[in-house]
Every structure is written in structure tokens, then in C-alpha cells.
Amino acid sequence: xxxxxxxxxxxxxxxxxxxxxxxxxxxxxxxxxxxxxxxxxxxxxxxxxxxxxxxxxxxxxxxxxxxxxxxxxxxxxxxxxxxxxxxxxxxxxxxxxxxxxxxxxxxxxxxxxxxxxxxxxxxxxxxxxxxxxxxxxxxxxxxxxxxxxxxxxxxxxxxxxxxxxxxxxxxxxxxxxxxxxxxxxxxxxxxxxxxxxxxxxxxxxxxxxxxxxxxxxxxxxxxxxxxxxxxxxxxxxxxxxxxxxxxxxxxxxxxxxxxxxxxxxxxxxxxxxxxxxxxxxxxxxxxxxxxxxxxxxxxxxxxxxxxxxxxxxxxxxxxxxxxxxxxxxxxxxxxxxxxxxxxxxxxxxxxxxxxxxxxxx
Numbered sequence: 001x002x003x004x005x006x007x008x009x010x011x012x013x014x015x016x017x018x019x020x021x022x023x024x025x026x027x028x029x030x031x032x033x034x035x036x037x038x039x040x041x042x043x044x045x046x047x048x049x050x051x052x053x054x055x056x057x058x059x060x061x062x063x064x065x066x067x068x069x070x071x072x073x074x075x076x077x078x079x080x081x082x083x084x085x086x087x088x089x090x091x092x093x094x095x096x097x098x099x100x101x102x103x104x105x106x107x108x109x110x111x112x113x114x115x116x117x118x119x120x121x122x123x124x125x126x127x128x129x130x131x132x133x134x135x136x137x138x139x140x141x142x143x144x145x146x147x148x149x150x151x152x153x154x155x156x157x158x159x160x161x162x163x164x165x166x167x168x169x170x171x172x173x174x175x176x177x178x179x180x181x182x183x184x185x186x187x188x189x190x191x192x193x194x195x196x197x198x199x200x201x202x203x204x205x206x207x208x209x210x211x212x213x214x215x216x217x218x219x220x221x222x223x224x225x226x227x228x229x230x231x232x233x234x235x236x237x238x239x240x241x242x243x244x245x246x247x248x249x250x251x252x253x254x255x256x257x258x259x260x261x262x263x264x265x266x267x268x269x270x271x272x273x274x275x276x277x278x279x280x281x282x283x284x285x286x287x288x289x290x291x292x293x294x295x296x297x298x299x300x301x302x303x304x305x306x307x308x309x310x311x312x313x314x315x316x317x318x319x320x321x322x323x324x325x326x327x328x329x330x331x332x333x334x335x336x337x338x339x340x341x342x343x344x345x346x347x348x349x350x351x352x353x354x355x356x357x358x359x360x361x
Contacts, residue, residue, distance in 0.1 A: 021337055023317040028310065029055050031342070034349040035309075037061060037165075037229060037256035037287025040090075041078045042294035048089050050305045057356060059124070059287075059349070060092040061165065066130045068099040069113075080120055091355050093124035093165055096153070098131060102138045107152040114156065124163040124227070124353055132168055132210055133196065142205070146216040154221045163225040163353055165254075169210030169233040171261065174198045182236065183260040185326045218248050227285065227352060228253045235261035238276040245283050252352045256287030259312055260326030267331045274334045277316075281340045285348045288312070316341055 023031065036059040040047050051058055060079050064072060072095065079092040094117040096110045103109070114125060132144050145168050157164055173181040174190060175198045181187050190197035198204055205213070211233065218226060228251060234240040235258035245251055255262065266273045277284060288308050292301050314320060319335040336344070349355045 022335060023338055023341055025314060025318065027317070028313050029053070031055060031345065033057070033345040034059070034286065034355060035288050035290065036227075036285045036349050036353060036355075037254050037289050039063070039289070039291030039293070040082060041075060042292045043078075044292070044294070044298065045086075046298040046301050047290075047292045047305070048086050050302050051089060054305075054309055056309070057088070058090050059353065059355065060090050061124075061126050062093060062095045063126055063128050063167075064095045064097055064130060065128075066097075066099050066135055069097045072097050076117070080122075083121060088356070091123050091353070092121070093126050094118075094122040095126040095128065098135050098143065101135070101143065101149075107149060110153055111156050114153070114162075118160060118162060122162075123355065124165050125157055126165045126167070128167050129170060129196075132205065132213060133170070133198070144205070144213040146213045146220065150217070151220060154217065154224050158221055158223040158225070161225060163227055165227050165229050166214065167229045167233070168214045169207060170196065170198065171230070171233060171258070172207050172236045175207045182264050183326050184328070185257075185260050215244070215247075218251065222248075222250065224250060225352065226251045229256055229287065230289075231255055231258045231261065238262075238265060238273055242276060242280060245280055252283045252285060252348065254285040254287040257289035259288075259315070260324070263315070263322075263324055263327045263331050266334070267327065267329045270332055270334070274336065277334060277336055277344070278340055281343050282348065282351070284344055285352060286312070286345045316344065 033055055034057045035051070038047075038058050038060055040058070040060050047058075060082060062072070062076055062079050076094060079094070083090045083092050094114065096113055100106050100109075127145065131150075132142070136142050145166075154164065171186060173183070173186040174196065177199055178187050178191055181190070194200055198207070214233075218224065226248070228234070228244070231241055232244060232251070232253045234244065241253055245253070262273060290305055290308055296304075311324065315322065315333045316336050318333040320333045321330050322333060323330055
């Protein structure tokens with residue numbers, strides 16, 4: 001005799017199974033999360049308080065602004081001090097100065113500097129877009145990231161298994177006029193910082209040349225652990241990011257400050273973007289590029305953190321129809337499975353960056 005399960009029971013079982021597979025907005029503060037791309041230097045605790053309240057830990061990143069070693073030393077000291085004051089909230093990434101490039105012992109001094117930083121507790125090294133887009137040596141030659149002189153640095157980091165956080169090049173929009181850019185936040189940024197708007201600097205390397213130089217560096221240094229921040233400057237196409245992840249097995253990406261480009265691609269092909277996150281779930285890290293340099297009020301900092309973190313969570317865990325100032329059209333959230341969200345927000349930071357190794361979650 002056949003047994004029939006009542007429809008109400010089947011519906012309840014399906015609902016429970018479906019609920020257990022996905023997070024909701026109500027889960028936001030309960031889930032362990034790491035923002036792997038922030039910049040905090042202010043002497044106040046507003047950022048830490050908000051992060052604790054929202055169950056976030058943080059990677060605080062130092063950037064070379066081409067002002068020289070003394071400036072980097074001063075700013076490095078702040079990152080190190082914040083880690084000491086809030087050891088369970090912050091990890092930090094260091095950088096190195098390229099301003100002294102023409103000094104005969106630049107490479108050895110840089111290795112010594114990074115070695116000391118690693119001993120201090122730095123877990124990664126940031127390489128910024130001033131390499132390839134700003135800095136020129138004493139002969140007027142623009143230094144690209146595949147310059148052989150930099151291999152000494154990358155070889156050292158590969159041997160020590162210290163990840164490089166690479167912001168090399170810019171979004172492809174950077175080489176377009178403002179009115180042709182795909183997302184509104186790029187229009188705002190390059191309108192505000194025309195020195196980085198490469199459309200206005202046609203003698204500088206093209207977008208393709210920037211990406212090619214980065215790829216040549218990775219080919220020369222196959223053992224280097226490399227996190228291409230800002231979706232590896234390939235935020236215009238998840239297909240392009242996927243090709244590079246397939247090509248370079250020691251490469252991951254973070255999504256910092258490029259969520260708008262993901263919104264934009266979701267408008268026209270949500271399933272492709274969703275499939276990308278599921279297929280490459282072990283290779284993508286959550287990050288925002290939020291920061292606190294002391295110039296905004298505590299309320300403004302808290303509001304920007306709330307807006308960014310909640311919007312991103314909604315995009316990744318629900319299939320809500322959403323609007324956002326970065327794009328002009330509606331889009332739907334990706335509603336990623338729990339295991340994908342856990343990797344994006346937490347486990348991949350542990351895997352790729354070895355963050356907070358003493359913890360056992």
C-alpha cells in the first residue's frame with residue numbers, strides 16, 4: 001500500500017530545507033564576517049565599535065603614496081598601533097616606498113623593510129597603482145609592475161608565502177570619457193581626480209597594457225600569492241576575471257569598491273554573475289575600501305559603513321529587486337547559498353590571507 005505524505009507536510013519540509021540553504025537579512029549580525037579591504041588611520045574607535053556591532057573583523061591596508069620612506073614609516077606605525085590596541089579586530093597589510101627607486105640599494109633596503117614588517121605582524125603587502133600609472137625613474141621612464149627590479153621583492157614575498165594585494169591599473173572606465181562610463185561612482189571619482197583619469201592622458205599606457213604588465217609579473221612569479229584587489233582591475237567583466245583565475249592558480253580577487261560593476265552586470269545577466277560567484281567561491285574575498293582618516297564625523301563614518309555593509313549583504317543573500325545610486329536601473333540580488341556566502345565573507349580571508357590564525361571558528 002502506497003503512503004501519501006500530506007501536502008502541508010511536504011510544503012513545510014521544503015520551506016525548512018530552503019531556509020537552511022540561504023541566509024536572510026535577519027542573519028546579518030549573527031554571521032562571522034571579515035572586510036579584507038579598509039583604510040583606518042584615525043585615532044578613534046568608531047570604526048571598531050561599528051565593526052564589532054556588525055560582527056566584522058578588518059584588514060587595515062597601508063598604501064604607498066610616493067611621498068617616501070619617512071611618510072610610510074609614520075603611517076605604518078599607526079596601522080601597527082591599531083593592531084596592538086585592537087588585536088582581535090584588526091590585521092594589517094604593509095607596503096613599500098618606490099620614491100627611492102634610483103638608489104643603488106633600493107631593492108635590498110626594501111626587502112629588509114618588509115622583513116621587519118612581517119616580523120612585526122604584517123600579513124600582506126600592498127602594491128598600488130602608482131606603479132604603472134604615476135611613478136617615473138630619474139630618466140623619466142614609467143615603472144611598470146613587471147620591471148625586473150621588482151622581482152627581488154616578489155621573490156622574497158613568494159618564498160615567505162606573504163600575499164601581495166595588487167591594485168594595478170584601474171577599471172576600464174578610466175580610459176573612457178565621463179559620459180561613456182558604465183557606473184555613476186566612476187564618473188564621480190574620475191571627475192574629482194582627473195590626474196587618474198587616463199582618458200585625459202593619452203600618452204600613458206592603455207588599459208590593456210596595464211593588465212598585460214600585471215599578467216607578465218604573475219607569469220614570472222608563479223609561486224606568488226596574489227590577491228587582485230578591486231576585482232583585479234577587471235571589474236567590467238566577470239568572464240575576464242574568470243579567465244585570469246583559471247590561468248593563475250595562486251590568484252584570488254577582492255570586490256572592494258567594485259560592487260557597482262557587479263550591479264551593472266547583474267542588470268543584464270544576473271545568472272552569469274551568480275554562476276561566477278558559485279564557480280569561483282574559493283577565490284573571491286569580501287572587501288569595501290571603507291576607511292576613516294579623521295576627516296569625517298563619527299556619524300558620517302558609521303552611516304557609510306552601515307549603508308555599504310547592509311547593501312552588500314542584501315545583494316549577496318537575497319533575490320530582492322534593488323536600486324542603488326551607482327547604477328541607473330533596477331537589479332536583483334544574487335541569493336547565494338550559505339556555503340558561498342561564508343567563503344566570500346570569512347573563510348577565504350582565512351585561506352588566502354591567514355587572518356587571525358589563532359581563532360578556531
